[in-house]
Amino acid sequence: MHLVPADRAGRRAIDGHRVCDAVAAIGEPGHVRAWADRFSLLADAKRLALLLALHRTEPLAVSDLALATGMNDPAASQALRLLRAAGVVEREKDGRVVRYRVVDAEVRGLLAHCAAAEAGG
Known part of the structure; x- marks a missing residue:
């Protein structure tokens, strides 16, 4: 689970490789925030x-x-x-x-x- 941030590295995972894929899919927090802001404008x-x-x-x-x-x-x-x-x-x-x-x-x-x-x- 190499993509899991250090503050969450000790937590239990059922499918570690999928967790890494999920972390990669989420991407950078700033990018997620920018999309959330766009969606709030459209809401x-x-x-x-x-x-x-x-x-x-x-x-x-x-x-x-x-x-x-x-x-x-x-x-x-x-x-x-x-x-x-x-x-x-x-x-x-x-x-x-x-x-x-x-x-x-x-x-x-x-x-x-x-x-x-x-x-x-």
Whole structure:
């Protein structure tokens, strides 16, 4: 059980080789934390709706996103601010109009999977 961290090395294992495979599959804690953070952003139905809309139509203005998702403009803006702070979306200003697009490649892949699952089922 060479991959088990030292603080857990003395614990009993039933299938030690599978434990090593599991540790390898989990990977670095920072990587796991980054994915957990992404999933927490997607766990909110309104944020996910915004991202799905952007995935299909980007770039899209805040007021248009609010209309498409049934949110009011301030709520959509707040959700987009959170997504922008997390590096998931970027904004483009055109005078007074602000449009957003998805820039996180991993989130884009998850959205494509969601859209494909919806289309297929």
